[in-house]
Amino acid sequence: MPRLHSLGLHSLVAGIATLGALTVLPMHPHPSGSTDRVTPGAVRIEAVSRVSITLYDDRGVIRRVPREYEVPIAEGSGFTVTPEGAVVTATSVVKSERDPRVYAANRVFAEHFKVKIPADHRRHRLDDPDLNARLQRCYPPVGDDSICEATVTTEVKVFPHTTTASEGLPARILHTGGTPASTAVLQITEGAEDGTLPTVPLAAKLGDKVESVDFMTLPARPSASKPPLLTAVHLDPPGSGTFRKSEAKKIDKALAKAGDGTAVIDDYKSEIVGFVIGGGDDPVILTPAEDIHKALVAADVTPRRGRVDGVYEIALASYHTKNYTNAIPVLQQVLKLRNDHAVAADHLRVAQSKAGTAEDTGASGARPSAPPS
DSSP states (O other), X not given: OOOOOOTTHHHHHHTOGGGTTOOOOOOOOOOTTOGGGTGGGEEEEEEEEEEEXXXXXXXXXXXXXXXXXXXXXXXXXXEEOSTTOEEEEEHHXXXXXXXXXXXXXXXXXXXXXXXXXXXXXXXXXXXXXXXXXXXXXXXXXXXXXXXXXXXXXXXXXXXXXXXXXXXXXXXXXXXXXXXXXXXXEEEEOSSOTTSOOOOOOBOSSOOTTOOEEEEEEOSSOOBTTBOOEEEEEEBSSTTSSOBOGGGHHHHHHHHHTTOSOEEEEETTTTEEEXXXXXXXXXXXXXXXXXXXHHHHHHTTOOOOOOHHHHHHHHHHHHHTTTOHHHHHHHHHHHHHHOTTBHHHHHHHHHHHHHTTBTTOTTOTTOBOOOXXX
């Protein structure tokens, strides 16, 4: 059975006076595969480049042609590592290897000069010598004879796993790496000031015995009806960065719509041991927890769990032993602290439906469950 790494959660909860006279059970091991320790901290991430470009038409009187374009970078998954909204994902989710200024040059040139140029990130050539020369001078980088100037800003939105769909929370990029699989660290800039975002338990390292894991994917913006999806896969050999070849199709299917940054959960300890990118025609690359911690240090972020996590862990201690009577008031307390905590809300619904039945280990004189109608 896995050990529960409480990370000082008893002291966190002891300081919350509003718990009142609730019965608090001691921490205990959670069942293997209890991914509900992790799923509250799942997030969806969407990133775009906004390009402001001005084309200078120097035929006769110079004309300025300003345009703005939104260029998608990527969509992917990630997870929250501080209650104030520090988020981990893959660099490929927030940093494109393609130059959005090339895309903008193609668009503005085609629109202004009424020529056919694909709206893509490739540099094209035109049959007309004069127009082709001008098009080449529109592409970056800017030189003395350039006829286009562009500025690029990156906008990132984070969608936490909550009971209601949201428009996303804005975030700034604190750190990225040199490869698509490197760790990116983000900071939510609005909407996390109260420090109540659920976080994930992050392992110190991948570990050489980790074999059975779960991918936690968010192929769409999360809500009560669109929770994270979990796919059980295996590392082969244990503790490595490779997965069983026999599970390749299952892995590709899980990653196809999720995007990069998919969290990898150790099924034994119920904590995150890394994330993956790739799938399909691209190799699946695992970035281990050790590398995540190095990136967090570079971003000056210390991962930690919050008071909401503390109360929630105590609720799980009852819920996982089917002590539904005791779990109900603690889950209600989680929702008082964070009323859109999706997993706590779902567990509360289940606990209330089973409290006092034969399934409830905490009920005195539990009555049998009603037979199916």
